[in-house]
Every structure is written in structure tokens, then in C-alpha cells.
Amino acid sequence: xxxxxxxxxxxxxxxxxxxxxxxxxxxxxxxxxxxxxxxxxxxxxxxxxxxxxxxxxxxxxxxxxxxxxxxxxxxxxxxxxxxxxxxxxxxxxxxxxxxxxx
Amino acid sequence: xxxxxxxxxxxxxxxxxxxxxxxxxxxxxxxxxxxxxxxxxxxxxxxxxxxxxxxxxxxxxxxxxxxxxxxxxxxxxxxxxxxxxxxxxxxxxxxxxxxxxxxxxxxxxxxxxxxxxxxxxxxxxxxxxxxxxxxxxxxxxxxxxxxxxxxxxxxxxxxxxxxxxxx
Numbered sequence: 001x002x003x004x005x006x007x008x009x010x011x012x013x014x015x016x017x018x019x020x021x022x023x024x025x026x027x028x029x030x031x032x033x034x035x036x037x038x039x040x041x042x043x044x045x046x047x048x049x050x051x052x053x054x055x056x057x058x059x060x061x062x063x064x065x066x067x068x069x070x071x072x073x074x075x076x077x078x079x080x081x082x083x084x085x086x087x088x089x090x091x092x093x094x095x096x097x098x099x100x101x102x
Numbered sequence: 103x104x105x106x107x108x109x110x111x112x113x114x115x116x117x118x119x120x121x122x123x124x125x126x127x128x129x130x131x132x133x134x135x136x137x138x139x140x141x142x143x144x145x146x147x148x149x150x151x152x153x154x155x156x157x158x159x160x161x162x163x164x165x166x167x168x169x170x171x172x173x174x175x176x177x178x179x180x181x182x183x184x185x186x187x188x189x190x191x192x193x194x195x196x197x198x199x200x201x202x203x204x205x206x207x208x209x210x211x212x213x214x215x216x217x218x219x220x221x222x223x224x225x226x227x228x229x230x231x232x233x234x235x236x237x238x239x240x241x242x243x244x245x246x247x248x249x250x251x252x253x254x255x256x257x258x259x260x261x262x263x264x265x266x267x268x269x
Contacts, residue, residue, distance in 0.1 A: 003220035004108045007211050009145070012112045014207045016119050016138070022200055023123040031128045031179055035135050035170060039119060042142055042162070045154075053149045053226045054219055058237045061151055061229055062245075065238070068154075068161050069249045073256035075166045079173045080263035086177050 009050040016043035030085070030092045034078055041071045104223050107148060115141035126181045128174045132167060139163040150226035153234050 016039060023036030045064040052060025085097060118137035125131045139162045146155040238246055 002104055003222045004104050004148075005215075005217055006219040006221055007215040007217075008108065008112070009149070009221065010211045010215060011208045012115065012145075014211065015116055015204060018200060018204055018207075019116075019119040019123055022196075026123065026196070029126075029128055029179065031170065031174055031177075032122075032125075032131045035122060035128075035131050038135060038162075038166065039122060039138060042139060045158075046142055046145065049146055049149050049151045049154060050221070052151070052229075053221055056226060056228070058228045058233050059241075061154055061234055062238055062242050064151070064154055065157065065234070066245060066249060068157060069253065072161060072166055073253050075169055076256050076260045077263070079169055080260040082173060083176070084263050092177065092179055 006050060006054055010047060013043045013047040013050070016040075016046070028094050030082055030094055030097070033094065034075075034082070038071060038075070041067055104148065104221070108145065111141040111144045111148075115145070128179045129171070132170050132174060135170075136163050136167050139167070148223050149221060149229075150224070151229040153229060153231045 020036045020038075020040035020043060023039065024033055027033050027036065045067055048060045048064045048067070052058065052064075082092070086092060089097060091097065115138050118134040118141065122131045122134040122138065125134065139158060143155045143158040143163070146152075146158060
């Protein structure tokens with residue numbers, strides 16, 4: 001009873017990723033949608049590190065590190081875009097930001 | 103001791119993840135996301151990724167979430183309004199289909215991953231900063247440099263978008 005099956009880690013990763021997808025689709029606040037993306041990236045990181053453990057190689061950790069770098073860059077640019085959208089539209093509701101739809 | 107620790111922190115992560123999706127106020131969602139990240143940092147430690155557990159706390163739960171909280175505070179974001187015309191079929195079928203999807207995925211993972219593959223604490227000792235740095239600066243030097251250019255571009259983009267006179 002001392003060893004956790006690897007599949008449990010992968011299932012946890014799948015659950016967190018699906019929660020991120022659900023939040024991305026259901027929520028209407030642009031900031032919450034953005035946080036759902038971060039949740040998905042975290043879930044992918046967990047899968048990377050679980051496989052790195054199984055293969056006994058540090059390469060998976062490097063990939064997770066790069067995902068963190070990309071997430072940080074994405075958060076900086078995305079939040080700047082959110083600020084600009086709010087400045088021009090004074091709304092954070094996704095349905096009201098639809099000028100590219102039609 | 104591994105299994106109770108995993109179950110405890112996996113439960114915390116899933117509970118905080120569900121809370122992130124169901125809360126309507128962005129600040130509640132942000133706090134839930136910090137909970138998910140803290141629980142995941144513990145799971146990284148269990149998997150032998152010491153450096154990434156520290157980086158998870160410092161970069162994700164520290165820097166990125168502070169940025170989120172800062173923007174929420176700056177924009178004075180409140181609870182969100184109801185969506186105007188959400189299809190009733192999608193609202194009724196969404197959660198059951200999500201559960202079905204998760205069940206199928208879990209079943210497939212259980213089938214495909216042999217039960218002999220297990221994780222014990224201390225079974226992988228190559229996740230310290232030294233090992234990570236050696237691999238990063240030898241085998242992955244070009245991606246590392248590309249990442250530095252990416253971060254530079256992100257800084258420039260954020261500065262340009264954050265200027266006052268943009269419209």
C-alpha cells in the first residue's frame with residue numbers, strides 16, 4: 001500500500017484538464033476563462049512529470065518548465081489585452097465582445 | 103504513506119478545480135486556482151520533481167496569480183451576469199456528457215497503463231536543480247534561447263498594449 005499507480009496521476013490530470021475545458025466553455029467572465037486556460041496547462045504539466053517519473057528521465061521536467069515559461073508570457077500579454085478590452089468596452093462579459101463574430 | 107497523501111492532495115486539487123468552474127466571482131476562482139496549484143506542487147514533490155515544485159509555487163502561485171488578482175482588483179470585476187441565450191439542450195446535457203467523457207478516459211487509461219507502473223516517493227532522484235540545469239543547458243539550449251526571445255516579445259507586447267493612447 002506504499003505505491004500509487006501511475007494511472008491515478010494520469011486520471012487526475014485528465015480530470016483537471018476537463019474541468020479547465022468546462023470552465024473555458026461555460027464561464028462568461030473573460031478573466032475566469034483565462035484562469036481555466038491556466039488550469040489546463042497545469043494539468044498537462046502533471047502528466048509530463050508523471051511520465052518523466054515513469055521513464056526515469058528529466059526531459060519531461062524540462063518540457064513542464066517550458067510550459068511554465070509560455071504560461072507566464074501568455075498571462076502577461078493576455079491580461080494586457082483584457083485591460084485594453086475593458087478600457088474600450090467597459091465590460092468583461094464575453095458575449096458583449098463580439099465584433100469579430102459577424 | 104504515499105497513497106493517503108496522493109488521495110488527500112488529489113481531492114484538494116479536484117475540489118478546488120470544481121470550485122473554480124462553479125464560482126461566479128473571479129476572486130473566488132483565483133483563490134481556487136491557487137489551491138489547485140499548491141496541491142499540484144505537493145504531487146510534484148511526490149513524483150520527485152523538487153525544482154518544479156518550487157517553481158510551481160514561485161512562478162505560478164506567486165507571480166502569475168498575483169498578476170491575475172491585480173487585474174481583477176484594477177478592473178473591479180464583480181460577479182458575472184447570466185448568459186443571454188444559452189441553449190437548453192446544452193445546459194441539460196453538458197454535465198452528464200462531461201462525466202461520461204471522464205469515465206471513458208479513466209477506463210481507457212486504466213486499461214492501457216499496466217498496473218505494474220507505480221510511483222513511490224524517492225523512486226526518481228533526478229529532479230533537483232542541478233540535474234535539471236545540466237539537461238537544460240546542454241541538450242535543450244536552443245529551446246531555452248527561443249524561450250528567452252518569447253519572453254522578450256511578451257514583455258514588448260504587454261508594454262505596447264498597456265500604453266495609454268491605444269484605441
